[in-house]
Amino acid sequence: MAILEATQLAKGFDGKQVLVDVSLEVPSGAVTVVIGPSGAGKTTLLRCLSLLDSPDSGRIVFREAEVWPCLSGGNTQQREFRRRVGLVFQHLNLWPHLTVCENVSLPLRLAGSLSREEAADRGIEWLKRVQIEGLGKRYPSEISGGERQRAAIARAMALEPEVLCLDEITSALDPENVSLIRDVINRVVDQGVAVLLVTHHIGFARAVANEIVFLDRGAVSASGSVHDVLDTTANTRVREFIDRIECRI
Amino acid sequence: MDYDWDFSTVLANWRALASGAVMTILISLGSIVIGSVAGLAVGLCRSSSRPLLRAAAAVYVEVLLCIPILVLLIWLYYCLPIVLGVAPSGPATAITALSLSLSAFFAEAVRGGLLSVPEGQYDAAAAVGLSRTQAYLHIILPQAFRVSLPAILTLYVSTIKLTSLASVIAVYELVHTGRGIVASTFRPLEVFTVLALFYVVILMPLMLLVRRVESLARWRLA
Numbered sequence: 001m002a003i004l005e006a007t008q009l010a011k012g013f014d015g016k017q018v019l020v021d022v023s024l025e026v027p028s029g030a031v032t033v034v035i036g037p038s039g040a041g042k043t044t045l046l047r048c049l050s051l052l053d054s055p056d057s058g059r060i061v062f063r064e065a066e067v068w069p070c071l072s073g074g075n076t077q078q079r080e081f082r083r084r085v086g087l088v089f090q091h092l093n094l095w096p097h098l099t100v101c102e103n104v105s106l107p108l109r110l111a112g113s114l115s116r117e118e119a120a121d122r123g124i125e126w127l128k129r130v131q132i133e134g135l136g137k138r139y140p141s142e143i144s145g146g147e148r149q150r151a152a153i154a155r156a157m158a159l160e161p162e163v164l165c166l167d168e169i170t171s172a173l174d175p176e177n178v179s180l181i182r183d184v185i186n187r188v189v190d191q192g193v194a195v196l197l198v199t200h201h202i203g204f205a206r207a208v209a210n211e212i213v214f215l216d217r218g219a220v221s222a223s224g225s226v227h228d229v230l231d232t233t234a235n236t237r238v239r240e241f242i243d244r245i246e247c248r249i
Numbered sequence: 250m251d252y253d254w255d256f257s258t259v260l261a262n263w264r265a266l267a268s269g270a271v272m273t274i275l276i277s278l279g280s281i282v283i284g285s286v287a288g289l290a291v292g293l294c295r296s297s298s299r300p301l302l303r304a305a306a307a308v309y310v311e312v313l314l315c316i317p318i319l320v321l322l323i324w325l326y327y328c329l330p331i332v333l334g335v336a337p338s339g340p341a342t343a344i345t346a347l348s349l350s351l352s353a354f355f356a357e358a359v360r361g362g363l364l365s366v367p368e369g370q371y372d373a374a375a376a377v378g379l380s381r382t383q384a385y386l387h388i389i390l391p392q393a394f395r396v397s398l399p400a401i402l403t404l405y406v407s408t409i410k411l412t413s414l415a416s417v418i419a420v421y422e423l424v425h426t427g428r429g430i431v432a433s434t435f436r437p438l439e440v441f442t443v444l445a446l447f448y449v450v451i452l453m454p455l456m457l458l459v460r461r462v463e464s465l466a467r468w469r470l471a
Contacts, residue, residue, distance in 0.1 A: 052372055083378035093373035097391045106387060107377035159377060 009058035020218040036215035042198040086156030090168040094140040101136030126154040146177030258434040269426030280347035288355025313353035322346040343415035358400040362393030
């Protein structure tokens with residue numbers, strides 16, 4: 001059953017239509033991977049689904065309750081919704097003036113209403129789960145790219161969201177770190193979290209996806225199982241994209 | 250060059266100089282505290298999403314940046330009593346003029362700091378459900394402050410030095426006191442050498458302290 005559902009989402013910036021008519025369902029305990037060429041609107045889709053950007057039209061339903069266009073402005077309901085839909089950004093956006101542990105624990109303290117000690121304990125617990133517990137006292141600038149990715153996932157996951165959106169999180173990682181991230185995603189999915197992942201990395205998509213959505217020029221042009229979309233699709237646009245990516249690899 | 254330096258006349262007037270120094274420090278502190286608080290508020294308004302607040306703050310800053318402090322000081326001292334019917338004391342006028350001027354420059358430093366914080370930092374705060382106020386207090390302002398710190402330090406140094414302008418409205422701060430001593434001792438070189446040293450003694454630790462604080466921060470901006 002879909003925990004998050006978007007229907008006919010549209011979004012434009014300065015007269016340029018980025019999302020045209022996007023409908024998709026994100027089921028719990030599964031990984032939905034969004035692939036597509038640069039500029040297809042993948043990141044905008046994640047930002048709209050987490051209400052960081054306001055869609056121009058369309059509908060978003062979370063747990064069978066309408067969250068868009070129902071929730072608007074920066075009110076408490078919208079903040080609560082964002083807590084339940086975690087987002088890991090392509091550029092991670094860790095807070096450079098806070099240590100890794102503070103990056104994870106601050107939202108728990110401010111948005112999750114935990115005490116400083118409880119938040120710190122929970123932060124350390126999450127750093128353990130992503131295997132960077134020894135780096136809690138370091139600043140983001142003092143750790144590697146792969147460690148930063150895991151810190152960003154820990155920050156998003158510490159609030160125990162029901163949906164986790166991941167934007168190109170493996171784009172700058174070596175194979176070992178990609179494998180570590182894959183393990184983290186698998187553990188998150190085992191907990192029943194719905195994962196919506198944007199990637200250019202077809203091999204990674206094959207390894208983690210339950211469902212694939214191909215986004216092109218702001219619209220969904222193919223969707224289905226990994227086999228249906230990546231291997232046997234009749235959609236020439238999807239085929240061309242996959243061939244190009246796999247040739248480049 | 251033959252000159253017979255004689256600091257004994259300056260030393261003989263140390264009480265007057267100490268009193269002038271206290272006045273300089275009080276005017277400096279008052280101006281820095283009030284100017285910083287007002288400057289922070291104006292700087293935040295200048296970066297606000299509300300057009301009216303932004304416009305009001307822009308007018309405030311641009312008008313004050315255009316007015317020389319000396320003109321502002323004299324205008325407040327001589328014109329304000331006529332316009333408003335209140336006659337603030339010399340030190341109060343000096344603090345008002347310096348605070349107004351500092352607040353405009355401080356607001357620009359704050360705006361520069363806020364502009365330097367990447368958009369993604371706001372997004373990351375919003376994505377975990379932080380309110381706008383929480384995001385500003387815990388995420389944005391600490392980073393903006395780090396960037397603005399050198400500019401703010403320079404403004405504080407400049408404000409302390411500009412307290413000397415209060416001498417034109419007969420405030421017995423350090424320079425005005427020094428001039429009085431010169432008038433009675435005819436020893437301008439000695440008096441102004443001591444005054445220069447005094448400013449160095451006040452300002453140098455401040456500069457060293459902030460540089461130290463700056464270098465202690467281990468984190469680097471995103």
